[in-house]
Amino acid sequence: MIVSPPRTHADLIPQLSHQRRRRERRRLQIVAALAALLIAGGVLTLMVGQSTTPLHVVLRVLSGEDVPGASFTVGTLRLPRMTLAVLAGLSFGLGGAACQTLLRNPLASPDIIGITAGSGAAAVLGIVMLQWSGAAISVLAIVGGLGTALLIHALAWRDGLSGARLILIGIGIAAMLNSVTAYVLLQAPAWSLQEALRWLTGSVNGARLGQALPLLTALLTFGSLLLVRSRDIDALRLGDDKAAALGVRLGAVRLQVIIGIVGLISTATAAVGPIAFVSFLAGPIAAWIVGPGRPVLVPAALVGAVLVLGGDYAGQFLLPNRYPVGVVTGALGGPYLLYLIVRMNRTGRVA
């Protein structure tokens, strides 16, 4: 019944392949547009700040030439800040989108389920109690994030893994870890409340180019770990059972993806603090741009970078006070949450 007379499948093939080619073209266009936006934003933040530096001067500084005045503003102040913002944004966006896809829930991003809290607590402990710095902090943050992720995973395991249980347990762990971070920061006499809050929200203030190296390494290592698995991650969206039926090695893929996520998020958190909501926002914004049901990892990474870069610029120059980037992105999260819920309501899907 109701089955309309099927067209012959010979008719359908060209239609399908045409649609598929159109989709692929559109996807490439979107990625290219996002990349162009990011580059334009990057160049703009190098040019415009308290003072404006002309493009040709920026290019001269970038090529290594010593330009009086501009070398300091562009080379020492703006370039490290821009680099760090872009790298951290890429990491947050990619890690967050992978996490949301893995757990099949737009609300299940690393900053909500406690991975960021774990890295943050470890990093703060290292900085305040052990007086460590640099790469050691990155390593410590990764260890902390990985430990937290494994703990959450272990606690959520009961005859298999349920996304809902994992998210709830993550929130519980995050609450505990956040209180550790707050306690440690308040114990540190040298830290004023303002500095403490800045660290808790995340910021790229006082960035140095040296900080970018661990971030870049992590992005290349862990990012490629995720990207080679992007097809399997995409299959996981159909549910564990269906993905397994399609030949995805659930355990191995999940472990690899978790390591990738934790590596990206932890390194970025160690470098710039837990910039609020970037990993939460990037994936859904990317999904909204590329259209529902399409792979989002690469667009999400680019969106994350645009968010951090734009948020930092807005926090510095567009608002009445100078805010760290985390405050700007954090304030974006609230309205977005509403939008997300409204959208969920319309399509009738429960997060």
Added chain:
Amino acid sequence: MTAILHIRRVAIGRPGWLALALAALCLTAVLSVTVGTRAVGWDDIGAALTGGTETIGQAAVALRLPRTALAALAGAALGLAGAVMQGVTRNPLADPGLLGVNAGAALAVVIAIAYFGIDTLGAYVWAGIGGAGAASCFVYAVGSLGRGGATPLKLTLAGAATSIAAGSCVTAVILGRNDIAGAVQSWQVGGVGGATFTGVIPMLPFLLVGLVVGLLSARHLNMLALGDETASAFGVRVPLARGAALVSAVLLCGVTTAICGPIGFVGLIVPHLCRLLVGVDHRWLLPLSAVTGAALLIAADVLGRVIARPAEVDVGIVTAFIGAPVFIWIVRRRQVRDL
């Protein structure tokens, strides 16, 4: 474990558990007055109770008295509010801290300090109640949209996201105002230390109203537990009953947060413990939650005082460390489809 508790429930009965909780409250209160960073002799305590402040010991005890009173009030309020919220939302994970109510209250208080020049505890209370009310409405509205209504997962996620957003706004407000950082800091880490009887007094009318309304809604909560439709079939005016219960919860959390700063997890774990002891009848559950909450918060405060001598650990951190494992235990116990 549940089986053993079931036997015990029969053995000592619900009045027995309530009496036991009251005894625990008295015991922790005595501990709270006697134990602290400074060890104090019994004669000093006796003198302090009758108003003496001559020696350092007596002075220390005199400081501990209002602190104990505040911890008891805050604990009772949070315990009761948690039980009421879990009843109203039929959600075992409802807790003022997790659902973002405390964060909302905190944001409102910070805004009040920053932009309205408010610096009295009485005014904090109003701001706190407003913020708590707004945040709980927001989280509940957000969490119950969509198919499936307000599931524990959606509510908790909405609460977590709201907390993060409110936290960011708090940061934004403070960073813009160097002058108020000190006032906010002392309020935020205040906990129950530094309490005075004059500071506690503005809470009392609100707490009293919240307590009475909350306790009176017990019968309605028993019906609401069966679902809205069943409850209205049995003659409960559902919106009214739910509204009254929520108002009491908001009053209780808002006031507590305004005075003590955010304290999480008490509202979550106390009702669960009490449910194991006396079952799901709210007429017993609510009073027992209030008494147990008071005892727990005093105990947490005492623990915070002795655990890191000579420093003190904020009571909110202690409750987070006691509470998070219990939360995880609750989540693990439940079937996936209930989440």
Added chain:
Amino acid sequence: MTGSSLSARNLTAGYGDRTVLQSLDLDVAKGGITAIVGANACGKSTLLRTMSRLLVPATGQVLLNGKSIHHTPPRALAQRLGLLPQSPTAPDGMTVADLVSRGRHPHHGMLSRWTAADDAAVARAMTVTGTADLAEREIDALSGGQRQRVWIAMALAQQTDVLLLDEPTTFLDIAHQIEVLDLLVDLNRADGTTIVMVLHDLNLAARYADRILALAQGHLHAAGTPEDVLTSDTVRHVFGLACQIITDPVSGKPMMLPRSRHDRTAPRVMKPLRSVPTKASPT
């Protein structure tokens, strides 16, 4: 495709400490339609999940063409054995064509490109299941029956010679149940696909399956043609239900009529059953 043989040997499986299946041996007819029936919690879904590699058995093995599936690489296995879980979920806003294309996943490695063969497989799957006209619709907007046909189309695009389905007719009204089962018979006849499905409805099982496996408390109680398996004794043992079996005048297959406690005026043929308690004791 000519179908593959699927069998279980000494299979014991469960969740954690809880054993659900107890040393089970069974063979699935090559190129046939097999229905698994049984009471709630008798291990039907566990059996299906174990046979499709979702669950690792405690002991014993599942053999596909004589080779243990738990020792076959997942992707290679997914090219031969398809599964439709009980209530699969599609991501928000995904279109039908997109979802059906995902069925090609096991035929692609990490870097391989989409080919004309993939397009052909997807087009065929959609034509056969009558979902071609829905190609650009969103899954969320479809009716239950349409959605189930789309999921079957996806399993079809996978081009496996064995297809396992966990209660493919749940939540469908009777017309859509028939629609889906008819479609499965079409596939079986056209491609020789071996079909194994868990079904709740005994009469539909008898009508559509060549063979029925009746499970009771984790054991295989009876296996054979519908005529062999669907007897009042089996139904009493497996479901604890008194019933009468008649011949379905439409299909000529056996048909089960349950007896209620309230059926006081039973026809004469029911006499021997009168003394049988409604709920037979488990032994």
